[in-house]
Amino acid sequence: MSDSQIYQFAQTLQEYASQHRRHLHRHPELAFEEVQTADYAAQVLEGLGFEVSLGFGKTGLVAHLPTTNLGPRFLLRFDMDALALQEQTGLDFASTKAGMMHACGHDGHVAIGLTVATILAELKNELSGSFYLLFQPAEEIGQGAAAMLADGVIDFIQPDYAMAVHLWPEEPAGWLGITSGPVMAGCEDVSITVHGTGGHGGRPQKAVDSILASAHLITALQSIVSRKLDPLDSGVYSITQIHAGSNNNVIPDRVFMSGKPRFFTEEAEGVIVNSTNRICEGIAEAFSCQVEVEFGTKIPPTVNDAAVCQTAILAARRMDPEFEIENKFKLMGSEDMSLFLQLVPGAMFFVGAGKEDPKKRFPLHHPCMDIDESSLIIAATFLLETCQQLAKSA
Numbered sequence: 001m002s003d004s005q006i007y008q009f010a011q012t013l014q015e016y017a018s019q020h021r022r023h024l025h026r027h028p029e030l031a032f033e034e035v036q037t038a039d040y041a042a043q044v045l046e047g048l049g050f051e052v053s054l055g056f057g058k059t060g061l062v063a064h065l066p067t068t069n070l071g072p073r074f075l076l077r078f079d080m081d082a083l084a085l086q087e088q089t090g091l092d093f094a095s096t097k098a099g100m101m102h103a104c105g106h107d108g109h110v111a112i113g114l115t116v117a118t119i120l121a122e123l124k125n126e127l128s129g130s131f132y133l134l135f136q137p138a139e140e141i142g143q144g145a146a147a148m149l150a151d152g153v154i155d156f157i158q159p160d161y162a163m164a165v166h167l168w169p170e171e172p173a174g175w176l177g178i179t180s181g182p183v184m185a186g187c188e189d190v191s192i193t194v195h196g197t198g199g200h201g202g203r204p205q206k207a208v209d210s211i212l213a214s215a216h217l218i219t220a221l222q223s224i225v226s227r228k229l230d231p232l233d234s235g236v237y238s239i240t241q242i243h244a245g246s247n248n249n250v251i252p253d254r255v256f257m258s259g260k261p262r263f264f265t266e267e268a269e270g271v272i273v274n275s276t277n278r279i280c281e282g283i284a285e286a287f288s289c290q291v292e293v294e295f296g297t298k299i300p301p302t303v304n305d306a307a308v309c310q311t312a313i314l315a316a317r318r319m320d321p322e323f324e325i326e327n328k329f330k331l332m333g334s335e336d337m338s339l340f341l342q343l344v345p346g347a348m349f350f351v352g353a354g355k356e357d358p359k360k361r362f363p364l365h366h367p368c369m370d371i372d373e374s375s376l377i378i379a380a381t382f383l384l385e386t387c388q389q390l391a392k393s394a
Contacts, residue, residue, distance in 0.1 A: 004319045005126070006119060006388070007381040013115055017376040020044070021111035022093040028082030028100040028107070031138035032147075034059045037080045037110065041135050044114050048121040050133070053156070057147030059137040062156065064130070065120050071129030071391040075159035075344065076383055077337060078113035079106050079139035088367035103369045105167035105353065108376055110135065112165065115380040127384070128391035132157045142187075142299045145336035154343055161308065161390060162346035164337045165379045167353040170363055173372045175352030176316050176382065177329035180306040183348060185234070185262040186269060187334040189296035190276065192217070196289045198253035207251045211244055213287035214255040218242075220283065224261075224275045233268050236332050237261040262332050264301050302338040304347035308386070311393065312349060315385035319378075324352075349386075351379040 002008060029037050038059050042052045050063040059080075087094050087101040095101045102108075113133050120131055134153065138144030168177060177183075194214045199207025218239050225235045239259035245252035261272045273295065280291040309327075316323050329350060337348045353375035354361040362368045 002319055004381060004385050006123065006384050007319045009122060010115065010119055010377045010381045013118060014374065014377055016118065017111050017115045017380070018373045020114050021108050021373060021376060024107035024110050025091075025102050026093050026096050028095050028097055028102045029080070030084060030100060031081045031141045031144065032058050034080040034137050038135060041080075041110060041114060045117055045133070048117050050117060056151045056153045056156075057137050057144055060144065060148050061135050062153060063117065063133040063135070065117070065124060067124050067130065069124070069128055069130065072160035072387075072394050073130045073132065073158060074387045075132050075134055075157050075162040075340065075346070076113070076116060077134045077136055077162065077164040077340060078109045079136045079144065080110055081106060081138055081140050081144070083140055083365060085365070085367055089370050091370065101367065103366060104140065104364050105169070105369075105371060106139070108167045108353065108371055109165070111376050112379045112383075115376060116383060119380060119384060127388060129387055131387070132159065139336055142297050142334065142336050145339040149339060154340075159344050161387070162340045162344040163308070163349070163383060163386065165349045165351050165383060166335070167371055167375055167379065168350040169354045169361055169369055169371055171352035172354045172356065173352050173375045173378060174320070174322070175324045175326065177326050177350030178309050178312050178316070178347075179327055179329050180304055180309040182264045182301045183304050183330055184302035184335045184338065185264055185332045186299055186301040186338065187260045187262045188269065188273070188298040189258065189260060191256070191258040191294045191296065192280065193292045194255040194289055195292070196251070196253050196287075199251045201249040201251055204251060208287065208289050209251050210253060210255045210289060211251065213283055213289050213291075214242065214244070214257060216287070217279065217283045217291070218257070220279045221276065224272055224279070228271050228275050229268055233265060234332070235261065235263045235268050235272065237272065262334065299334045299336050300338045300342060302335045302348050303341055305341075305345040308345060308347045308390065311389045312347065312382070312386045315389045316382060318389070319381055319385055349382065351375050351382065
Protein backbone atom coordinates (compact mmCIF):
# COMPACT_ATOMS: atom_id res chain seq x y z
CA MET A 1 0.00 0.00 0.00
CA SER A 2 1.17 3.53 -0.75
CA ASP A 3 2.49 5.65 2.11
CA SER A 4 0.61 8.60 0.65
CA GLN A 5 -2.77 9.34 2.24
CA ILE A 6 -3.42 11.67 -0.67
CA TYR A 7 -2.86 8.88 -3.20
CA GLN A 8 -5.11 6.50 -1.28
CA PHE A 9 -7.97 9.00 -1.36
CA ALA A 10 -7.28 10.12 -4.95
CA GLN A 11 -7.67 6.59 -6.25
CA THR A 12 -11.34 6.70 -5.22
CA LEU A 13 -11.77 9.60 -7.69
CA GLN A 14 -10.83 7.75 -10.89
CA GLU A 15 -14.31 7.78 -12.41
CA TYR A 16 -14.79 11.41 -11.34
CA ALA A 17 -11.56 12.50 -13.02
CA SER A 18 -12.33 10.54 -16.18
CA GLN A 19 -15.80 12.07 -16.47
CA HIS A 20 -14.34 15.58 -16.33
CA ARG A 21 -11.67 14.72 -18.89
CA ARG A 22 -14.18 13.17 -21.31
CA HIS A 23 -16.57 16.12 -21.06
CA LEU A 24 -13.74 18.52 -21.82
CA HIS A 25 -12.47 16.31 -24.64
CA ARG A 26 -15.88 16.50 -26.33
CA HIS A 27 -15.88 20.30 -26.19
CA PRO A 28 -12.43 21.65 -27.18
CA GLU A 29 -11.77 25.37 -27.53
CA LEU A 30 -8.85 27.13 -29.17
CA ALA A 31 -6.49 29.69 -27.64
CA PHE A 32 -8.22 32.64 -25.94
CA GLU A 33 -11.59 31.08 -26.80
CA GLU A 34 -11.80 28.82 -23.72
CA VAL A 35 -15.01 30.43 -22.43
CA GLN A 36 -17.01 27.22 -21.93
CA THR A 37 -13.99 25.42 -20.50
CA ALA A 38 -13.37 28.18 -17.96
CA ASP A 39 -17.08 28.35 -17.06
CA TYR A 40 -17.18 24.58 -16.57
CA ALA A 41 -14.12 24.66 -14.32
CA ALA A 42 -15.43 27.65 -12.36
CA GLN A 43 -18.76 25.94 -11.64
CA VAL A 44 -17.04 22.81 -10.35
CA LEU A 45 -14.59 24.83 -8.25
CA GLU A 46 -17.25 27.05 -6.73
CA GLY A 47 -19.27 23.96 -5.87
CA LEU A 48 -16.26 22.70 -3.91
CA GLY A 49 -16.02 25.93 -1.92
CA PHE A 50 -13.25 27.64 -3.88
CA GLU A 51 -13.10 31.38 -4.43
CA VAL A 52 -12.82 31.87 -8.20
CA SER A 53 -11.32 34.96 -9.81
CA LEU A 54 -12.01 35.29 -13.54
CA GLY A 55 -10.55 37.47 -16.25
CA PHE A 56 -6.82 36.82 -15.90
CA GLY A 57 -5.38 36.61 -19.41
CA LYS A 58 -8.82 37.14 -20.98
CA THR A 59 -10.21 33.62 -20.43
CA GLY A 60 -8.04 32.38 -17.57
CA LEU A 61 -9.01 31.99 -13.92
CA VAL A 62 -7.51 31.47 -10.48
CA ALA A 63 -9.18 29.42 -7.74
CA HIS A 64 -8.28 29.45 -4.04
CA LEU A 65 -9.70 27.42 -1.17
CA PRO A 66 -9.77 29.59 1.96
CA THR A 67 -8.17 27.82 4.95
CA THR A 68 -6.19 28.72 8.05
CA ASN A 69 -3.40 26.30 7.10
CA LEU A 70 0.16 27.46 7.55
CA GLY A 71 2.86 26.86 4.97
CA PRO A 72 4.03 27.97 1.52
CA ARG A 73 1.78 29.42 -1.14
CA PHE A 74 1.61 27.09 -4.13
CA LEU A 75 0.70 28.08 -7.69
CA LEU A 76 -0.45 24.98 -9.60
CA ARG A 77 -0.98 25.68 -13.29
CA PHE A 78 -3.29 23.81 -15.70
CA ASP A 79 -3.56 24.85 -19.37
CA MET A 80 -6.91 24.67 -21.16
CA ASP A 81 -6.67 25.23 -24.92
CA ALA A 82 -7.02 22.70 -27.73
CA LEU A 83 -5.46 22.42 -31.19
CA ALA A 84 -6.81 23.13 -34.66
CA LEU A 85 -6.73 19.47 -35.67
CA GLN A 86 -9.32 17.01 -36.93
CA GLU A 87 -9.66 14.12 -34.47
CA GLN A 88 -9.25 10.55 -35.75
CA THR A 89 -9.43 8.56 -32.50
CA GLY A 90 -12.87 7.05 -33.01
CA LEU A 91 -13.58 7.49 -29.29
CA ASP A 92 -17.19 7.62 -28.16
CA PHE A 93 -16.33 10.92 -26.47
CA ALA A 94 -14.48 12.36 -29.46
CA SER A 95 -14.54 16.08 -30.22
CA THR A 96 -17.91 17.41 -31.29
CA LYS A 97 -16.26 20.35 -33.07
CA ALA A 98 -14.92 19.92 -36.59
CA GLY A 99 -11.25 20.79 -36.90
CA MET A 100 -10.63 21.04 -33.14
CA MET A 101 -9.15 18.44 -30.82
CA HIS A 102 -7.50 18.08 -27.45
CA ALA A 103 -4.41 16.46 -28.94
CA CYS A 104 -1.97 17.86 -26.39
CA GLY A 105 -3.66 16.54 -23.27
CA HIS A 106 -5.01 19.84 -21.96
CA ASP A 107 -8.40 18.22 -21.37
CA GLY A 108 -6.54 15.93 -19.02
CA HIS A 109 -4.70 18.86 -17.44
CA VAL A 110 -7.94 20.63 -16.58
CA ALA A 111 -9.35 17.36 -15.22
CA ILE A 112 -6.21 17.01 -13.08
CA GLY A 113 -6.79 20.50 -11.74
CA LEU A 114 -10.38 19.69 -10.83
CA THR A 115 -9.24 16.46 -9.18
CA VAL A 116 -6.64 18.40 -7.19
CA ALA A 117 -9.42 20.75 -6.11
CA THR A 118 -11.59 17.84 -4.95
CA ILE A 119 -8.74 16.35 -2.92
CA LEU A 120 -8.05 19.74 -1.34
CA ALA A 121 -11.70 20.19 -0.43
CA GLU A 122 -11.76 16.77 1.26
CA LEU A 123 -8.37 16.92 3.01
CA LYS A 124 -7.98 20.66 3.55
CA ASN A 125 -7.61 20.34 7.32
CA GLU A 126 -4.84 17.76 6.94
CA LEU A 127 -2.67 19.50 4.35
CA SER A 128 -0.08 22.24 4.76
CA GLY A 129 0.10 25.37 2.65
CA SER A 130 -2.17 27.57 0.57
CA PHE A 131 -3.13 26.42 -2.90
CA TYR A 132 -3.92 28.59 -5.91
CA LEU A 133 -5.10 26.68 -8.96
CA LEU A 134 -4.36 28.63 -12.13
CA PHE A 135 -6.25 27.61 -15.27
CA GLN A 136 -4.37 29.15 -18.18
CA PRO A 137 -5.50 29.92 -21.74
CA ALA A 138 -3.50 29.94 -24.97
CA GLU A 139 -0.50 27.77 -24.12
CA GLU A 140 -0.48 26.34 -27.64
CA ILE A 141 0.31 29.74 -29.15
CA GLY A 142 2.69 30.67 -26.35
CA GLN A 143 0.75 33.74 -25.22
CA GLY A 144 -1.46 32.68 -22.31
CA ALA A 145 1.08 32.87 -19.49
CA ALA A 146 2.25 36.30 -20.62
CA ALA A 147 -1.35 37.52 -20.73
CA MET A 148 -2.02 36.30 -17.19
CA LEU A 149 1.21 37.85 -15.95
CA ALA A 150 0.30 41.15 -17.60
CA ASP A 151 -2.97 41.05 -15.64
CA GLY A 152 -1.05 40.77 -12.37
CA VAL A 153 -1.55 37.12 -11.51
CA ILE A 154 1.77 36.81 -9.64
CA ASP A 155 1.04 39.83 -7.45
CA PHE A 156 -2.44 38.39 -6.84
CA ILE A 157 -1.15 34.97 -5.74
CA GLN A 158 2.31 35.87 -4.36
CA PRO A 159 3.45 32.24 -4.68
CA ASP A 160 6.45 30.63 -3.03
CA TYR A 161 6.45 27.80 -5.58
CA ALA A 162 4.98 27.24 -9.05
CA MET A 163 4.42 23.80 -10.57
CA ALA A 164 2.72 22.13 -13.50
CA VAL A 165 2.45 18.66 -15.00
CA HIS A 166 2.27 17.62 -18.63
CA LEU A 167 0.80 14.29 -19.63
CA TRP A 168 3.21 12.31 -21.81
CA PRO A 169 1.48 9.67 -23.98
CA GLU A 170 4.68 8.07 -25.25
CA GLU A 171 5.42 6.53 -21.84
CA PRO A 172 3.11 4.35 -19.71
CA ALA A 173 1.29 5.36 -16.55
CA GLY A 174 3.73 5.03 -13.65
CA TRP A 175 6.54 6.79 -15.55
CA LEU A 176 7.60 10.27 -14.38
CA GLY A 177 9.94 12.78 -16.01
CA ILE A 178 11.59 14.83 -13.25
CA THR A 179 14.57 16.79 -14.59
CA SER A 180 16.54 19.52 -12.84
CA GLY A 181 17.65 22.53 -14.85
CA PRO A 182 16.60 23.17 -18.47
CA VAL A 183 13.91 20.67 -19.42
CA MET A 184 12.20 22.32 -22.41
CA ALA A 185 13.71 24.57 -25.04
CA GLY A 186 13.06 28.24 -25.57
CA CYS A 187 11.87 29.35 -28.97
CA GLU A 188 11.38 32.50 -30.98
CA ASP A 189 9.15 33.09 -33.98
CA VAL A 190 11.00 34.24 -37.08
CA SER A 191 9.47 35.58 -40.29
CA ILE A 192 11.59 36.33 -43.36
CA THR A 193 10.52 37.99 -46.60
CA VAL A 194 12.79 37.90 -49.65
CA HIS A 195 12.05 40.63 -52.22
CA GLY A 196 13.34 40.13 -55.75
CA THR A 197 12.19 41.16 -59.21
CA GLY A 198 9.67 38.99 -61.03
CA GLY A 199 10.16 37.79 -64.55
CA HIS A 200 9.75 35.06 -67.16
CA GLY A 201 11.04 31.64 -66.13
CA GLY A 202 12.82 31.37 -69.47
CA ARG A 203 14.65 34.69 -69.05
CA PRO A 204 16.02 34.60 -65.48
CA GLN A 205 18.76 37.09 -66.35
CA LYS A 206 16.09 39.81 -66.47
CA ALA A 207 14.79 38.95 -63.00
CA VAL A 208 16.10 38.82 -59.46
CA ASP A 209 15.12 35.29 -58.44
CA SER A 210 13.61 35.38 -54.94
CA ILE A 211 13.16 31.59 -54.90
CA LEU A 212 16.82 30.88 -55.68
CA ALA A 213 17.90 33.34 -52.99
CA SER A 214 15.47 31.73 -50.53
CA ALA A 215 16.81 28.25 -51.25
CA HIS A 216 20.34 29.38 -50.37
CA LEU A 217 19.00 31.25 -47.36
CA ILE A 218 17.23 28.20 -45.89
CA THR A 219 20.33 26.06 -46.42
CA ALA A 220 22.50 28.66 -44.71
CA LEU A 221 20.11 28.98 -41.74
CA GLN A 222 20.41 25.23 -41.15
CA SER A 223 24.15 25.66 -40.73
CA ILE A 224 23.76 27.91 -37.68
CA VAL A 225 23.15 25.05 -35.25
CA SER A 226 25.84 22.78 -36.73
CA ARG A 227 28.51 25.43 -37.23
CA LYS A 228 27.82 28.35 -34.89
CA LEU A 229 26.53 26.75 -31.69
CA ASP A 230 28.80 25.02 -29.21
CA PRO A 231 28.48 21.29 -30.04
CA LEU A 232 27.81 20.68 -26.33
CA ASP A 233 24.81 23.01 -26.47
CA SER A 234 21.54 22.05 -28.16
CA GLY A 235 19.41 23.80 -30.71
CA VAL A 236 17.31 23.33 -33.79
CA TYR A 237 16.31 25.70 -36.59
CA SER A 238 13.21 24.70 -38.52
CA ILE A 239 11.69 26.72 -41.34
CA THR A 240 8.15 25.36 -41.42
CA GLN A 241 6.37 27.61 -43.91
CA ILE A 242 7.31 28.93 -47.33
CA HIS A 243 4.97 30.71 -49.73
CA ALA A 244 5.82 31.96 -53.20
CA GLY A 245 4.58 32.11 -56.74
CA SER A 246 1.37 31.12 -58.50
CA ASN A 247 2.50 30.09 -61.98
CA ASN A 248 5.05 27.55 -63.22
CA ASN A 249 6.63 29.86 -65.77
CA VAL A 250 6.84 33.06 -63.71
CA ILE A 251 9.66 33.87 -61.32
CA PRO A 252 7.89 35.47 -58.34
CA ASP A 253 9.05 38.77 -56.95
CA ARG A 254 8.50 37.73 -53.33
CA VAL A 255 8.99 34.74 -51.02
CA PHE A 256 7.71 34.56 -47.47
CA MET A 257 8.96 31.99 -44.97
CA SER A 258 8.65 31.46 -41.24
CA GLY A 259 9.68 29.06 -38.53
CA LYS A 260 10.99 28.68 -34.99
CA PRO A 261 14.59 28.33 -33.89
CA ARG A 262 14.85 26.57 -30.50
CA PHE A 263 17.54 26.76 -27.81
CA PHE A 264 18.30 25.95 -24.18
CA THR A 265 20.46 28.96 -23.22
CA GLU A 266 20.49 32.72 -23.69
CA GLU A 267 23.90 32.38 -25.31
CA ALA A 268 22.52 30.02 -27.94
CA GLU A 269 19.60 32.33 -28.56
CA GLY A 270 21.99 35.24 -29.14
CA VAL A 271 24.05 33.21 -31.60
CA ILE A 272 20.93 32.20 -33.53
CA VAL A 273 19.49 35.72 -33.74
CA ASN A 274 22.79 37.38 -34.70
CA SER A 275 23.65 34.68 -37.23
CA THR A 276 20.18 34.90 -38.81
CA ASN A 277 20.56 38.65 -39.32
CA ARG A 278 24.06 38.27 -40.71
CA ILE A 279 23.10 35.47 -43.12
CA CYS A 280 20.10 37.43 -44.39
CA GLU A 281 22.32 40.45 -45.05
CA GLY A 282 24.82 38.25 -46.90
CA ILE A 283 22.17 36.57 -49.05
CA ALA A 284 20.68 39.95 -49.92
CA GLU A 285 24.06 41.20 -51.12
CA ALA A 286 25.00 38.00 -52.94
CA PHE A 287 21.72 37.77 -54.89
CA SER A 288 20.98 41.52 -55.31
CA CYS A 289 17.69 41.24 -53.44
CA GLN A 290 16.20 42.62 -50.25
CA VAL A 291 15.65 40.45 -47.19
CA GLU A 292 13.47 41.50 -44.27
CA VAL A 293 13.73 39.62 -40.95
CA GLU A 294 11.29 39.92 -38.08
CA PHE A 295 11.52 38.09 -34.76
CA GLY A 296 8.22 37.69 -32.93
CA THR A 297 6.87 35.93 -29.85
CA LYS A 298 9.65 34.53 -27.68
CA ILE A 299 9.35 31.88 -24.99
CA PRO A 300 12.36 31.31 -22.73
CA PRO A 301 13.64 27.83 -21.88
CA THR A 302 11.74 26.01 -19.13
CA VAL A 303 14.19 25.65 -16.25
CA ASN A 304 13.31 23.47 -13.26
CA ASP A 305 14.52 24.26 -9.75
CA ALA A 306 16.90 21.55 -8.53
CA ALA A 307 15.63 21.49 -4.94
CA VAL A 308 12.01 21.24 -6.07
CA CYS A 309 12.90 18.33 -8.37
CA GLN A 310 14.73 16.51 -5.61
CA THR A 311 11.69 16.92 -3.37
CA ALA A 312 9.44 15.70 -6.18
CA ILE A 313 11.43 12.48 -6.44
CA LEU A 314 10.88 11.88 -2.71
CA ALA A 315 7.16 12.54 -3.22
CA ALA A 316 6.98 10.06 -6.09
CA ARG A 317 8.74 7.37 -4.05
CA ARG A 318 6.27 7.98 -1.23
CA MET A 319 3.42 7.38 -3.66
CA ASP A 320 4.86 4.21 -5.18
CA PRO A 321 8.47 2.99 -4.94
CA GLU A 322 7.96 1.17 -8.24
CA PHE A 323 7.36 4.31 -10.29
CA GLU A 324 9.92 4.69 -13.09
CA ILE A 325 11.63 8.08 -12.73
CA GLU A 326 13.65 9.55 -15.59
CA ASN A 327 15.82 12.45 -14.40
CA LYS A 328 17.43 13.37 -17.73
CA PHE A 329 14.26 13.80 -19.79
CA LYS A 330 14.45 16.92 -22.01
CA LEU A 331 12.47 18.20 -24.99
CA MET A 332 13.11 20.65 -27.80
CA GLY A 333 9.44 21.62 -27.55
CA SER A 334 8.62 24.84 -25.70
CA GLU A 335 6.25 25.78 -22.87
CA ASP A 336 5.16 29.17 -21.60
CA MET A 337 5.15 27.75 -18.06
CA SER A 338 8.74 28.95 -18.38
CA LEU A 339 7.54 32.53 -17.79
CA PHE A 340 6.22 31.60 -14.34
CA LEU A 341 9.40 29.69 -13.54
CA GLN A 342 11.50 32.75 -14.34
CA LEU A 343 9.77 34.49 -11.44
CA VAL A 344 9.05 31.69 -8.97
CA PRO A 345 11.04 28.54 -8.06
CA GLY A 346 9.28 25.43 -9.25
CA ALA A 347 9.14 22.86 -12.02
CA MET A 348 7.35 21.38 -14.99
CA PHE A 349 6.98 17.62 -14.55
CA PHE A 350 5.98 14.95 -17.07
CA VAL A 351 3.57 12.15 -16.21
CA GLY A 352 3.36 9.01 -18.33
CA ALA A 353 -0.08 8.63 -19.90
CA GLY A 354 0.51 6.13 -22.70
CA LYS A 355 -2.02 3.40 -23.40
CA GLU A 356 -1.20 -0.06 -22.03
CA ASP A 357 -0.72 -1.38 -25.59
CA PRO A 358 2.39 0.37 -27.00
CA LYS A 359 0.91 0.15 -30.50
CA LYS A 360 -1.87 2.49 -29.36
CA ARG A 361 0.49 5.16 -28.04
CA PHE A 362 0.51 8.23 -30.26
CA PRO A 363 2.56 11.38 -29.61
CA LEU A 364 1.22 14.78 -28.70
CA HIS A 365 -0.39 16.72 -31.58
CA HIS A 366 -1.31 13.49 -33.38
CA PRO A 367 -4.97 13.12 -34.49
CA CYS A 368 -5.15 9.70 -32.78
CA MET A 369 -3.62 10.77 -29.45
CA ASP A 370 -5.40 9.35 -26.40
CA ILE A 371 -4.37 8.71 -22.78
CA ASP A 372 -4.52 6.12 -20.04
CA GLU A 373 -6.82 7.95 -17.63
CA SER A 374 -5.17 6.46 -14.54
CA SER A 375 -2.49 9.08 -15.24
CA LEU A 376 -4.96 11.77 -14.09
CA ILE A 377 -4.93 10.39 -10.54
CA ILE A 378 -1.16 9.93 -10.53
CA ALA A 379 -0.62 13.51 -11.72
CA ALA A 380 -3.02 15.09 -9.23
CA THR A 381 -1.51 13.17 -6.33
CA PHE A 382 2.04 13.83 -7.48
CA LEU A 383 1.49 17.59 -7.48
CA LEU A 384 -0.07 17.65 -4.03
CA GLU A 385 2.41 15.17 -2.51
CA THR A 386 5.28 17.29 -3.84
CA CYS A 387 3.68 20.36 -2.25
CA GLN A 388 3.44 18.55 1.09
CA GLN A 389 7.06 17.48 0.97
CA LEU A 390 8.09 21.07 0.15
CA ALA A 391 6.00 22.33 3.06
CA LYS A 392 7.81 19.94 5.43
CA SER A 393 11.17 21.28 4.36
CA ALA A 394 10.14 24.96 4.49
